[in-house]
Amino acid sequence: MNLATHDPVAARPNAAPPAVPSFLKSEAPADLDTVIRRALKPKVIAIDHGEYPADLLHEIGAAGAYRHHLSSQNPAGMDIAAAIDDMDRISAECMSTGFMTWCQDAVAWYVENSDNQHLKDTVLPKLASGELLGGTALxxxxxxxxxxxxxxxxxxxxxxxxxxxxxxxxxxxxxxxxxxxxxxxxxxxxxxxxxxxxxxxxxxxxxxxxxxxxxxxxxxxxxxxxxxxxxxxxxxxxxPVGPFLQRIKAGFVLLQAGMATGVIEGCIRLCEDVEPRLGHINAYLDDRPDELREALEDTRALVRELATDVHNPDPAYFRQVLELRLAGSELALRAANSAMLHTGANGYLVDAPAQRKLREAYFVAIVTPAIKHLRKEIEGLID
Incomplete structure (x- = not known):
């Protein structure tokens, strides 16, 4: 975690947002897969140990990952599924970064759906491009x-x-x-x-x-x-906030699906990587990679379906979103447990990807709305 502490004495009421890093000005923005391969993959362990990757987050924004779900900022219009897909690809490599991508998406989602034209004119374009970084305190x-x-x-x-x-x-x-x-x-x-x-x-x-x-x-x-x-x-x-929350809540929760599917994908890859060496004995384990991948693709298909109707006010639709989010948490836990068992003792080493994925999966399960919160909300929506 970033160890810097904010100094309120030096605070400025109208501080300018951080400048875009010079490397983004001197080069054409890279596509997201290139950013993941070149900039994210080498930093995963450093991030896991506490380095806040501001420059990387700016690059992810420059690659377009923060604008898909914003109809006013995306030439193709609102595409929640594309935003979730980008978060999925990022989280497969590093879910800390996938989570920060969701934070950025969420705060931009708030502004996009507000009636505040001042914020839409001055702040939203900077959030969508990754020039200005932000979080969600909900x-x-x-x-x-x-x-x-x-x-x-x-x-x-x-x-x-x-x-x-x-x-x-x-x-x-x-x-x-x-x-x-x-x-x-x-x-x-x-x-x-x-x-x-x-x-x-x-x-x-x-x-x-x-x-x-x-x-x-x-x-x-x-x-x-x-x-x-x-x-x-x-x-x-x-x-007041009540009517606004009805507009944003499905998108807020559904966007989190990219964290879950990305962790699951990363766990499946770890299981697949050891198949040539350990497949003969791993065949005795539950939740084999082919089983997990079938469940993952079913989950991704439901994500794409629900993403087409994110402003649907029907409580039955929101219940489907909550149930998907819950299923994603539960599948992530299964996949991470499987990755640990499939990789064996090597998964227990310091900085091993399997034990990092296990910690990431637990985060998917406890970040708001946590599994227990989701089950409470779902119970309240059952007829």
């Missing part, structure tokens, strides 16, 4: 709306904005001059929930590294602290 609000925990950010309304206080744990894909979407509870005469885009350089805002994780360390994950942070009304994504 884990706590999602649990709040599901009745799992209380909302952690509270605000007072002023004539021209909101003053926000509170703390959030473990928000990812952040650093200096980043942005993220966040929801807070407005107190006072007109109580309601409001969503805003927050800049990490805003006065009163601070992020700190308070934990060290066994995996996903290079994802720019921090605890966030709001002390009288002023959010102007031109940074508001939705007020």
């Amino acid at each position: 884990s706590n609000p999602m649990k709040y709306f599901a009745g799992i925990e209380d909302i952690l950010l509270h605000a007072k309304e002023t004539a021209d904005g909101f003053i926000v206080n509170g703390q959030l744990p473990w928000i990812s894909n952040l650093g200096e001059s980043h942005v993220f979407g966040s929801i807070f509870r407005v107190e006072g005469d007109n109580p309601r929930d409001v969503m805003a885009l927050v800049h990490t350089d805003t006065p009163g805002f601070e992020f700190r590294q308070l934990a060290e994780f066994c995996g996903m360390e290079g994802t720019g994950t921090y605890a966030l602290f709001f002390k009288d942070v002023f959010i102007p009304k031109n940074e508001i994504i939705a007020d």
Whole structure:
């Protein structure tokens, strides 16, 4: 994880977004497969050990991975399936990077679906291109709306904005001059929930590294602290947030499928790689690579089907999305367990791909919405 700590004393209310790295200005953007092979693959272990790969994330954006799902930014129109496919290919190599891709996609999804033309004009093109990086801080609000925990950010309304206080744990894909979407509870005469885009350089805002994780360390994950942070009304994504969440929730959850399918693909490849040497004995194991691949392709086919109707308001459709997300988590756990068993003792070595995939699969299963959260939501939608 990036060990830098934000200095609120040096914060600037209108800090410029980070410049595009010079290598992107001097060369034509590479296609995504080239970026994965040339820039991501050599950095996987460093990322797993805590290096936040900002330059790599810029390159992924320049390759077009962050714009497929944004109708206003993609020449071909909204293509959720293409966004998930790119995330799948990235996650097969490194799911930490696949997760950060989802974070970037999610914050852009919020702005794309908002009614805030100011943000659409000034911020969205930079998010879509990867010039500006950002994250999503909706884990706590999602649990709040599901009745799992209380909302952690509270605000007072002023004539021209909101003053926000509170703390959030473990928000990812952040650093200096980043942005993220966040929801807070407005107190006072007109109580309601409001969503805003927050800049990490805003006065009163601070992020700190308070934990060290066994995996996903290079994802720019921090605890966030709001002390009288002023959010102007031109940074508001939705007020009130309820109707907006109905528009974005299916896309928010469905986009995560690319993390699961990518991990599963990576695990299957590990199993296939050892077949020439260990196939004679691995034949006695469950969840063989051909079985897993059949299940994976069925999952990918359902992803493509659901991606064509992502604004469908029918609760039955959203239940299908949740069930797909749950099935992806469960299959990722099966595939990662299989990869460990198929690779044997070699999979248990420090920095072995199999044990990294095992940690990644558990992350798919616990990141919001986690398996237990998904099952609760699905139960609530059953007739």
